[in-house]
Amino acid sequence: MAPGVTYDYDPHDYPPFAVTVDVAVFTIRDDALQVLLIERGNEPYLGAWALPGGFVKIDEDLEQAAARELAEETGLRAGSWHLEQLGTYGAPGRDPRMRVVSVAYWAICAEVPVVRGGGDAAAAALTPVEEIERGRVRLAFDHERIVRDAVERTRSKLEYTALAAKFCPPEFTIGQLRRVYEAVWNTRLDPGNFQRNVQESGAFEKRIEATSAPPAGSAPPARRGRPASLWSVSESTVLDDRPAMPLERPPAKRRRAARRKPTKDE
Amino acid sequence: MAPGVTYDYDPHDYPPFAVTVDVAVFTIRDDALQVLLIERGNEPYLGAWALPGGFVKIDEDLEQAAARELAEETGLRAGSWHLEQLGTYGAPGRDPRMRVVSVAYWAICAEVPVVRGGGDAAAAALTPVEEIERGRVRLAFDHERIVRDAVERTRSKLEYTALAAKFCPPEFTIGQLRRVYEAVWNTRLDPGNFQRNVQESGAFEKRIEATSAPPAGSAPPARRGRPASLWSVSESTVLDDRPAMPLERPPAKRRRAARRKPTKDE
DNA sequence: CCAAAAGTGTTTCCTTTACACCCATGC
DNA sequence: GCATGGGTGTAAAGGAAACACTTTTGG
Numbered sequence: 001m002a003p004g005v006t007y008d009y010d011p012h013d014y015p016p017f018a019v020t021v022d023v024a025v026f027t028i029r030d031d032a033l034q035v036l037l038i039e040r041g042n043e044p045y046l047g048a049w050a051l052p053g054g055f056v057k058i059d060e061d062l063e064q065a066a067a068r069e070l071a072e073e074t075g076l077r078a079g080s081w082h083l084e085q086l087g088t089y090g091a092p093g094r095d096p097r098m099r100v101v102s103v104a105y106w107a108i109c110a111e112v113p114v115v116r117g118g119g120d121a122a123a124a125a126l127t128p129v130e131e132i133e134r135g136r137v138r139l140a141f142d143h144e145r146i147v148r149d150a151v152e153r154t155r156s157k158l159e160y161t162a163l164a165a166k167f168c169p170p171e172f173t174i175g176q177l178r179r180v181y182e183a184v185w186n187t188r189l190d191p192g193n194f195q196r197n198v199q200e201s202g203a204f205e206k207r208i209e210a211t212s213a214p215p216a217g218s219a220p221p222a223r224r225g226r227p228a229s230l231w232s233v234s235e236s237t238v239l240d241d242r243p244a245m246p247l248e249r250p251p252a253k254r255r256r257a258a259r260r261k262p263t264k265d266e
Numbered sequence: 267m268a269p270g271v272t273y274d275y276d277p278h279d280y281p282p283f284a285v286t287v288d289v290a291v292f293t294i295r296d297d298a299l300q301v302l303l304i305e306r307g308n309e310p311y312l313g314a315w316a317l318p319g320g321f322v323k324i325d326e327d328l329e330q331a332a333a334r335e336l337a338e339e340t341g342l343r344a345g346s347w348h349l350e351q352l353g354t355y356g357a358p359g360r361d362p363r364m365r366v367v368s369v370a371y372w373a374i375c376a377e378v379p380v381v382r383g384g385g386d387a388a389a390a391a392l393t394p395v396e397e398i399e400r401g402r403v404r405l406a407f408d409h410e411r412i413v414r415d416a417v418e419r420t421r422s423k424l425e426y427t428a429l430a431a432k433f434c435p436p437e438f439t440i441g442q443l444r445r446v447y448e449a450v451w452n453t454r455l456d457p458g459n460f461q462r463n464v465q466e467s468g469a470f471e472k473r474i475e476a477t478s479a480p481p482a483g484s485a486p487p488a489r490r491g492r493p494a495s496l497w498s499v500s501e502s503t504v505l506d507d508r509p510a511m512p513l514e515r516p517p518a519k520r521r522r523a524a525r526r527k528p529t530k531d532e
Numbered sequence: 533c534c535a536a537a538a539g540t541g542t543t544t545c546c547t548t549t550a551c552a553c554c555c556a557t558g559c
Numbered sequence: 560g561c562a563t564g565g566g567t568g569t570a571a572a573g574g575a576a577a578c579a580c581t582t583t584t585g586g
């Protein structure tokens with residue numbers, strides 16, 4: 001549909017809506033799940049924190065609009081993220097100016113370069129989702145609801161897909177991947193069992209055998225301990241889709257503290 | 267937001283969209299999952315099959331609009347269904363007349379009285395989803411995509427919630443509930459194991475102990491065999507939410523044909 | 533009587549869990 | 560050496576699947 005097209009409908013029957021997209025961009029930082037927020041530079045809610053977003057253009061696809069907002073706010077280039085529709089929020093009165101229907105998206109990025117306000121954002125910052133879940137951050141519009149829904153959806157999807165890999169660089173160690181799950185559910189997983197599960201899931205494949213060679217390039221800098229092999233998502237894996245991950249179910253039964261080795265006289 | 271409100275935005279910056287809802291209404295009929303379709307009485311796609319739907323009113327909530335369409339098309343009264351948002355479909359050009367963003371919903375009804383065309387529907391009919399999955403029915407707009415997504419979502423939700431009960435009357439036998447799963451996945455489940463799973467899930471509770479009394483009222487008419495107890499969803503069960511159903515996972519491993527009883531000399 | 537549906541009992545098998553333990557590195 | 564993270568082995572516990580069997584009805 002080209003710009004300049006004329007509409008042949010009667011506005012009385014077909015009321016005009018403004019359509020926006022809002023994007024919840026997640027990343028792992030400081031071993032915690034964080035979401036990108038911007039400080040609003042315009043009314044309403046001037047000065048409040050909100051999700052990045054904006055109006056959909058008349059000839060623009062919805063996901064395209066979300067990707068555009070995401071790129072504007074982070075400076076990242078297309079394809080370096082996973083972007084998916086979350087749901088649509090359109091209660092009358094959610095925006096005091098006009099009737100707005102907002103299509104919410106959520107995204108996973110391995111890292112989010114926080115850009116100083118692009119567009120109408122006064123500032124941008126990564127915020128731990130735990131802050132929001134505890135109600136310690138006041139968000140504009142119904143964005144708290146959107147963030148809560150997005151977090152739930154993210155956790156849900158990580159349980160049965162290989163999407164966790166999108167929180168990591170293209171090649172990663174199994175330990176890095178484990179730390180994603182540990183951050184998202186704020187829990188601890190058994191490294192040995194996790195190792196096996198990743199290997200046997202078929203969703204990942206080993207790229208670089210562990211070597212003593214200096215891990216150059218984009219590989220994670222060795223810190224300590226035995227060098228790890230680097231893995232990536234298998235060619236055939238559809239990130240987005242089930243069934244991928246028979247990993248340890250992170251949120252289900254919380255792991256008990258390690259038990260002492262039983263004494264001989266037991 | 268009251269009718270007659272004036273908008274303070276510039277249509278150049280905030281282009282006007284038409285917003286519609288489309289509803290995929292599912293029910294079980296003839297032991298098969300079926301979806302309600304209407305035959306379009308207007309252009310475009312005059313005469314084609316489509317999902318029930320229509321324009322959202324300017325002061326109407328999205329779910330309210332979906333419920334209104336559902337009630338108009340089925341004659342059912344509010345509350346007798348489960349209605350949930352599916353996703354939003356808004357590619358430019360999906361409607362040749364104008365730029366439309368459609369918020370799709372899906373619903374479960376225990377039974378769907380097929381009403382002759384309400385509104386702009388020439389006719390209405392239940393159609394087995396298998397017909398659509400096999401591409402044997404041509405649908406208007408992008409409604410085939412919506413139906414496929416809705417079916418997938420329905421199957422997914424039945425796996426981990428107690429929503430299957432919404433395909434049954436308020437009180438139902440465990441056998442009725444099993445037949446829902448069997449219809450939705452077109453499979454056979456072990457009656458004994460299913461029985462136990464329902465009882466132990468905690469999501470349901472027994473209402474009426476099996477009796478020889480004539481099953482009057484809305485109770486299902488006894489057909490054959492031993493009378494069954496009637497069950498309903500437990501007070502505390504949140505239908506919509508996990509975790510409810512550790513039932514047999516219907517689509518996963520397909521059940522093998524029953525094996526013969528091993529002979530003694532085996 | 534037989535067929536069919538409801539409901540219970542039981543065995544077998546497979547997966548998950550909770551570790552123990554060895555390996556390779558930095559300090 | 561010692562702490563730390565990578566990676567493998569394994570025994571025990573728990574749960575799912577298969578199916579025999581009993582109960583109660585209609586025809």
